[in-house]
Amino acid sequence: MTTPEEKFQALIDAEEKVEPPDWMPEGYRKNLIRQIAQHAHSEIIGMQPEGNWISRAPTLHRKAILMAKVQDEAGHGLYLYSAAETLGVKRDEMQELLHQGKHKYSSIFNYPTLSWADMGAIGWLVDGAAITNQVMLTRCSYGPYARAMVRICKEESFHQRQGYEILIRLCQGTSEQKEMAQDALDRWWWPSLMMFGPHDSESTHTEQSMEWKIKRVSNDDLRQQFVDMTVPQAEYLGLEIPDPELRWNPERGHYDFGEIDWEEFWRVVKGNGPMNRERLEHKVRAWEEGTWVREAAAAHAAKKAARAA
Amino acid sequence: MPPQDPDDRVSALLAHADDNLVLAQRLGEWIASAPELEIDIALGNIALDHLGVARALYTHAGDLQGEGRGEDDLALGREERDYLNLLLVEQPNGDFARTMVRQLFFDAYQTPLWEDLSASDAPVLAGIAAKAAKETAYHLQYSSSWVIRLGDGTEESHRRAQDAVGALWRFTSELTEDDRASYRDEWERLVGAVLGEAKLEVPEDPYQRTGGRHGYHTEHLGYLLAEMQWMQRSYPEMKW
Numbered sequence: 001m002t003t004p005e006e007k008f009q010a011l012i013d014a015e016e017k018v019e020p021p022d023w024m025p026e027g028y029r030k031n032l033i034r035q036i037a038q039h040a041h042s043e044i045i046g047m048q049p050e051g052n053w054i055s056r057a058p059t060l061h062r063k064a065i066l067m068a069k070v071q072d073e074a075g076h077g078l079y080l081y082s083a084a085e086t087l088g089v090k091r092d093e094m095q096e097l098l099h100q101g102k103h104k105y106s107s108i109f110n111y112p113t114l115s116w117a118d119m120g121a122i123g124w125l126v127d128g129a130a131i132t133n134q135v136m137l138t139r140c141s142y143g144p145y146a147r148a149m150v151r152i153c154k155e156e157s158f159h160q161r162q163g164y165e166i167l168i169r170l171c172q173g174t175s176e177q178k179e180m181a182q183d184a185l186d187r188w189w190w191p192s193l194m195m196f197g198p199h200d201s202e203s204t205h206t207e208q209s210m211e212w213k214i215k216r217v218s219n220d221d222l223r224q225q226f227v228d229m230t231v232p233q234a235e236y237l238g239l240e241i242p243d244p245e246l247r248w249n250p251e252r253g254h255y256d257f258g259e260i261d262w263e264e265f266w267r268v269v270k271g272n273g274p275m276n277r278e279r280l281e282h283k284v285r286a287w288e289e290g291t292w293v294r295e296a297a298a299a300h301a302a303k304k305a306a307r308a309a
Numbered sequence: 310m311p312p313q314d315p316d317d318r319v320s321a322l323l324a325h326a327d328d329n330l331v332l333a334q335r336l337g338e339w340i341a342s343a344p345e346l347e348i349d350i351a352l353g354n355i356a357l358d359h360l361g362v363a364r365a366l367y368t369h370a371g372d373l374q375g376e377g378r379g380e381d382d383l384a385l386g387r388e389e390r391d392y393l394n395l396l397l398v399e400q401p402n403g404d405f406a407r408t409m410v411r412q413l414f415f416d417a418y419q420t421p422l423w424e425d426l427s428a429s430d431a432p433v434l435a436g437i438a439a440k441a442a443k444e445t446a447y448h449l450q451y452s453s454s455w456v457i458r459l460g461d462g463t464e465e466s467h468r469r470a471q472d473a474v475g476a477l478w479r480f481t482s483e484l485t486e487d488d489r490a491s492y493r494d495e496w497e498r499l500v501g502a503v504l505g506e507a508k509l510e511v512p513e514d515p516y517q518r519t520g521g522r523h524g525y526h527t528e529h530l531g532y533l534l535a536e537m538q539w540m541q542r543s544y545p546e547m548k549w
């Protein structure tokens with residue numbers, strides 16, 4: 001007779017998906033909840049920096065695209081919360097942990113959006129980095145997460161194209177527009193590289209996650225993939241990546257690039273990025289100001305049910 | 310109906326376009342701030358619908374004008390006094406009750422409006438109206454259901470919804486004045502049914518404020534336009 005542990009391991013070894021009713025180790029479940037919730041929170045907090053430009057989008061066409069994009073992110077958040085709920089945790093609990101600062105979200109959203117070009121840079125770099133990460137996650141061992149990623153990835157690549165298109169327009173435009181694009185790249189480049197997390201040697205979750213096939217590629221390898229993909233795109237735009245050490249290494253067949261400012265990385269992770277406080281305060285305020293609405297909906301539903309009874 | 314002067318047709322299109330754009334702009338302010346995720350998504354969808362209608366109408370108005378002005382020239386290049394939207398849609402979002410009551414009043418106006426215009430003998434306008442009519446049916450259902458929930462929810466939500474009706478009522482005559490008078494009965498029927506079920510009352514003060522269709526706005530519109538038009542005004546003649 002096989003034990004549940006053996007059955008679980010056999011699924012993992014056979015590259016099959018673990019599904020909600022299956023037995024799974026407590027560590028696997030906890031690790032997934034942490035990761036999926038963090039991913040969901042990132043989608044939701046990520047609505048703020050882009051939402052910041054909806055009212056000021058330069059054309060109605062761009063306004064419509066941006067609005068739809070921010071909507072998509074809300075949809076991704078919903079999806080991911082549902083995927084996490086299959087592991088026995090409620091959306092409200094996860095949100096509560098976010099509000100208390102006990103759950104994290106991607107640090108990239110702790111940087112401010114200061115010009116229209118930032119909408120381009122975020123789409124191109126941030127959605128681009130997210131895709132690099134998420135394509136890997138479509139092969140994740142947990143079925144609901146892997147499937148959510150398939151759908152989300154499609155929309156993210158849309159976002160990336162739209163972002164890049166914004167920058168193409170700017171780079172083909174006036175010198176003022178091109179400067180705007182370069183300034184955005186200067187500000188978003190390093191934070192985007194930070195999205196892949198600490199070096200493999202420093203990463204607390206990586207090894208176990210790789211064994212469980214939650215994570216399939218290491219942080220450093222993903223970061224390298226991203227750099228290799230992005231450098232030619234920057235060249236096409238005629239923009240300069242703000243890294244003096246960046247150069248093609250023919251022996252490795254990859255770009256070499258400079259070291260991330262890890263002090264900044266950890267500072268932002270620990271809550272002292274430019275916008276950490278504002279992002280969380282905004283989220284908590286919206287939630288608290290909405291309490292009476294949620295209560296009203298519940299009260300009305302109860303009255304209706306009582307009347308029907 | 311007598312054949313319309315082309316200038317009148319253009320201003321009529323602009324007026325409807327302005328209504329939809331200004332409301333889309335207001336609804337867009339909710340994004341990432343709504344009481345829950347589902348509401349965030351719904352308000353975004355409604356905003357996108359209004360924005361889509363506005364864009365179609367501006368483009369059509371520009372074509373009729375025949376002076377080479379596109380949607381952005383018309384939306385982002387006109388001054389406050391030239392904006393023809395109804396005063397209701399430029400009113401600030403306030404709390405969620407204020408936004409939903411505003412939406413209900415406007416949806417109840419757009420319901421007969423689009424029905425009427427979709428029978429227009431101007432084919433482009435009729436097409437835009439027919440599509441908008443379907444969207445409006447959903448908007449009306451959404452705003453009605455929320456006004457009912459809030460009005461007949463908790464004490465607090467009732468108070469807030471009643472405040473919203475009180476504050477916005479003075480902008481409702483304008484919805485159906487002049488050439489829109491024939492929409493009044495339908496508007497009253499739709500709104501009356503919802504307010505009744507929501508246990509909300511219409512204020513006794515008969516004062517009504519109008520003027521939006523003539524460019525005589527409340528003070529809120531200027532700020533909305535300043536923000537919305539800022540890029541076009543700071544960086545004129547550029548492509549985005």
Ligand SMILES: [Fe+2]
Binds near residue numbers: 043072076152156
């Ligand atoms: Fe997303």
Ligand SMILES: [Fe+2]
Binds near residue numbers: 156
């Ligand atoms: Fe995205």
